[in-house]
Amino acid sequence: MILSKHDQRETAAMALIQIEDISVAYGSPPRPVLDGLNLSIEDGEFVCLLGQTGCGKSTLLRLVLGSEKPVGGRVLIDGIEHDQPDRTRGYVPQKYSLFPDRTVLGNITFGPEVAEFSLLNRFTARYFRRRRQFRQEAMQYIRRIGLREADANKYPEQLSGGMQQRVAIAQSLITKPRILLMDEAFSALDSGTRKDMQRLIRQLWRDTGITVLFVTHNTEEALYLGTRVVVLAKETPDRGSHVALDLDVPEPCHTEQIPRLVSRLENASGCVREPEEAALATA
Amino acid sequence: MSFGFQLVHAKPSRTWTVLLSWFLFALGIGLYFQTAQKRHVGNPEDRVMPTISQMARGMYDAALKPAEDDDQPVVENASLAHRFLGSMLWKDTLATSRRFLLSMLLLIPAVVLGLHMGLFPYVGVFFLRFFLFFDKIVALSLLPILFIAFGIDELSKIMLIVIGVTPTIILDTVNLTRGVPNEQIVKAFTLGAHDFDVAYRVVLRQIAPRVLNSLRLNLKSVMLFLFAGEMIASTDGLAYRIALLRRHMGMDVIIPYVLWVALLLFLVDLSMRLLNRKLHPWFHET
Numbered sequence: 001m002i003l004s005k006h007d008q009r010e011t012a013a014m015a016l017i018q019i020e021d022i023s024v025a026y027g028s029p030p031r032p033v034l035d036g037l038n039l040s041i042e043d044g045e046f047v048c049l050l051g052q053t054g055c056g057k058s059t060l061l062r063l064v065l066g067s068e069k070p071v072g073g074r075v076l077i078d079g080i081e082h083d084q085p086d087r088t089r090g091y092v093p094q095k096y097s098l099f100p101d102r103t104v105l106g107n108i109t110f111g112p113e114v115a116e117f118s119l120l121n122r123f124t125a126r127y128f129r130r131r132r133q134f135r136q137e138a139m140q141y142i143r144r145i146g147l148r149e150a151d152a153n154k155y156p157e158q159l160s161g162g163m164q165q166r167v168a169i170a171q172s173l174i175t176k177p178r179i180l181l182m183d184e185a186f187s188a189l190d191s192g193t194r195k196d197m198q199r200l201i202r203q204l205w206r207d208t209g210i211t212v213l214f215v216t217h218n219t220e221e222a223l224y225l226g227t228r229v230v231v232l233a234k235e236t237p238d239r240g241s242h243v244a245l246d247l248d249v250p251e252p253c254h255t256e257q258i259p260r261l262v263s264r265l266e267n268a269s270g271c272v273r274e275p276e277e278a279a280l281a282t283a
Numbered sequence: 284m285s286f287g288f289q290l291v292h293a294k295p296s297r298t299w300t301v302l303l304s305w306f307l308f309a310l311g312i313g314l315y316f317q318t319a320q321k322r323h324v325g326n327p328e329d330r331v332m333p334t335i336s337q338m339a340r341g342m343y344d345a346a347l348k349p350a351e352d353d354d355q356p357v358v359e360n361a362s363l364a365h366r367f368l369g370s371m372l373w374k375d376t377l378a379t380s381r382r383f384l385l386s387m388l389l390l391i392p393a394v395v396l397g398l399h400m401g402l403f404p405y406v407g408v409f410f411l412r413f414f415l416f417f418d419k420i421v422a423l424s425l426l427p428i429l430f431i432a433f434g435i436d437e438l439s440k441i442m443l444i445v446i447g448v449t450p451t452i453i454l455d456t457v458n459l460t461r462g463v464p465n466e467q468i469v470k471a472f473t474l475g476a477h478d479f480d481v482a483y484r485v486v487l488r489q490i491a492p493r494v495l496n497s498l499r500l501n502l503k504s505v506m507l508f509l510f511a512g513e514m515i516a517s518t519d520g521l522a523y524r525i526a527l528l529r530r531h532m533g534m535d536v537i538i539p540y541v542l543w544v545a546l547l548l549f550l551v552d553l554s555m556r557l558l559n560r561k562l563h564p565w566f567h568e569t
Contacts (some may be wrong), residue, residue, distance in 0.1 A: 067469045085472035099471075101488045101565055109472035110484075119479055155565040175474055281289040 015040035022073035033238030048226035089170030097168035108138035111175035162193035324567040333535035341535030397456025422447030440512035492566040
């Protein structure tokens with residue numbers, strides 16, 4: 001058996017990300033998105049959050065990020081509740097992932113610079129010395145993500161979508177967060193570039209031992225990337241999503257088995273379809 | 284229906300572009316001087332439409348002769364530049380530019396306030412309603428109040444400009460700030476930025492070119508309020524001169540003055556555009 005139902009983890013207090021009984025609702029009258037969701041993620045896991053449009057997987061990511069607050073429940077990172085995004089959790093969104101006003105180099109060195117120098121400290125000689133070191137370190141990352149050194153002084157708009165996401169990943173990793181949150185990070189890329197990016201992030205995950213939470217609506221991508229795939233789905237249209245399926249993906253997941261698993265997982269996530277979502281899916 | 288030629292897809296050639304784009308200028312100038320000539324044939328003393336030679340003489344007096352209220356002795360064989368620097372035109376330009384620059388400097392705090400209002404919700408709720416109301420006050424209707432409150436010297440004129448343009452700039456900056464994608468702000472926080480890092484190192488940098496464009500659009504309002512102030516209560520300045528010469532029907536100077544103001548404003552706008560391109564090479568107007 002290649003997949004096994006994810007066993008309940010007893011050592012919940014030890015988990016790196018602990019999501020406890022989370023509820024979220026939007027709009028008025030409030031329409032539930034997440035309903036009493038529980039999930040715990042261990043250090044070093046590569047978790048793919050899978051589900052259909054509107055099932056609340058991005059919402060869940062934002063809760064872990066701390067940019068959004070739940071109606072009920074709490075999210076613990078290493079046992080601590082965070083009320084806003086900070087350095088422990090890196091973030092790579094699908095769009096607007098780079099600062100358009102900074103070059104590739106400026107984007108990557110942004111993290112180290114703000115972490116060490118406040119607004120006013122920037123006008124010291126030490127800042128300029130340290131900045132040279134930051135740049136050297138950034139150049140290492142540039143090589144590591146497969147960019148040429150000549151690209152260092154380009155602005156994001158001069159790069160292709162794939163290159164931009166590579167830089168965004170380097171920008172997040174240079175601050176050495178424990179968790180990397182990726183929200184449909186490769187969804188806007190063409191399939192060839194996407195494959196390259198998937199290989200890159202797998203490689204970086206293996207090298208750094210970082211914990212990744214990766215949101216996607218692409219089942220194949222989830223199976224290829226994750227060590228664990230969590231499917232969110234709604235039981236009935238008027239209730240919020242919960243964890244419909246929680247699977248460990250054995251490593252390496254053989255690519256020839258993916259098509260078979262895809263249909264299985266898609267059945268799980270499609271157990272309830274809202275009318276407008278069904279229309280979207282067929283459109 | 285087809286006209287035999289394209290409208291939307293038309294591609295005017297270089298020659299046509301030059302010809303058509305300058306046509307109205309040529310027509311306007313031609314019509315003016317033809318009419319002026321005709322009027323001068325009927326009445327050589329006509330002051331309403333001065334001819335080229337009259338305007339040239341008027342401008343020569345304004346730009347190269349010492350200002351009339353000047354106490355300095357007239358130097359006969361001074362250089363052209365020297366004579367220009369002692370002239371009425373230069374003194375008026377200087378006085379107006381000083382007020383103009385001072386008001387532009389006072390718009391910088393408006394940008395900073397707008398940034399904070401757009402980014403920090405508490406600052407936003409504190410100021411926004413007030414400035415939305417303030418924005419609707421017709422600034423020129425405040426002019427008498429300003430003269431009473433601040434006297435008729437420089438302060439009231441500067442205040443008029445500030446009161447007239449500041450709310451627009453503030454509200455515009457608030458909108459630009461809110462237009463920055465939330466991803467950018469979240470991203471900055473995950474990289475270790477604090478609130479003020481986000482404000483000044485992320486958001487302000489990104490909206491700067493658009494703010495500069497918004498200032499460019501508001502140049503005309505600045506000039507409008509400046510001229511209103513100068514025309515009503517001033518003893519120097521370009522608008523003061525125009526208002527003064529109106530009493531003498533001095534069209535031979537008024538028309539060149541109006542063109543001079545337009546030229547200056549065009550140059551200010553152009554230099555701001557070039558500065559914007561130089562400072563923000565990543566920015567492309569959509």
